[in-house]
Amino acid sequence: MSDGSQTLERGLAVLAELARHPDGLTTAEVAAACGLHRSITHRLLVSLKRTGFAVRDDAGRHRVGPSARAVAGTGPALRELAVPVLDTLAREVDATASLVEVVGDAAVTVLVAEPPTHGPRFSYRLGSRDPLDRGAGGLAALASGPPRPGEPERVAAVRETGLVTTYAELHPGAYGLAAPVRGWPVRASVSVVTGREELTRSAVEPLRRAVEALRAEGCQP
Known part of the structure; x- marks a missing residue:
């Protein structure tokens, strides 16, 4: 059995991809960039949004959220x-x-x-x-x-x-x-x-x- 968490690694990969696209990505674009099935990508994005690590705008594009910026020590207080x-x-x-x-x-x-x-x-x-x-x-x-x-x-x-x-x-x-x-x-x-x-x-x-x-x-x- 390999060590580590596949779900965590996938979530971090999604977060890293969002960080590379400040204008945001759709769920389909995130899935394609990370090589993940769209349903898996959707679940990961839901978790990231729920915890503040990602946000979704009215156009359906996802971006890095305030929790990620707080961990990085950037962004407004x-x-x-x-x-x-x-x-x-x-x-x-x-x-x-x-x-x-x-x-x-x-x-x-x-x-x-x-x-x-x-x-x-x-x-x-x-x-x-x-x-x-x-x-x-x-x-x-x-x-x-x-x-x-x-x-x-x-x-x-x-x-x-x-x-x-x-x-x-x-x-x-x-x-x-x-x-x-x-x-x-x-x-x-x-x-x-x-x-x-x-x-x-x-x-x-x-x-x-x-x-x-x-x-x-x-x-x-």
Whole structure:
């Protein structure tokens, strides 16, 4: 029996081929270049996309993803890109917006943006550590990556819908609204916290635009 993993070797070959074509390749082009059956190539690309090592654009072309660039030490940092995105979101919805990352067994608030207007509002303290099984930010951050053993049951629903709303799970009277930030090697989410129930509806589209902007930025070659 030979040592090593044929699947791993094939996956690395696909990744290397993508790296040689910054404009992207279709599944058929990857299969031809690597000498693989198209169905095998499709499965490998699905795995690479799921883990952030490859991305697929609207034209169906695959390129190297942010996870590969993070391993190589190149590409933009999520927190750096999130600063203007969070500022815009906080102004648009008139509520506190934050970037939450999974760090160990906690949901950690790594960036906070406050709206410019004055008045009563809920705020998150930078560096706050919250449980992963409660609160919109942590649940959505878990949902930004593939399923993992022991995750809360409702994370699957968040992964499916791309959105979660909670009430009073971390702070009395606070509504949380969060969406997963996909396509990065770190599990993360953008969260909005408010005391106004109606904002959990009006902020949905601005929040979706924010996370899509971060996903798109992370997918740049």
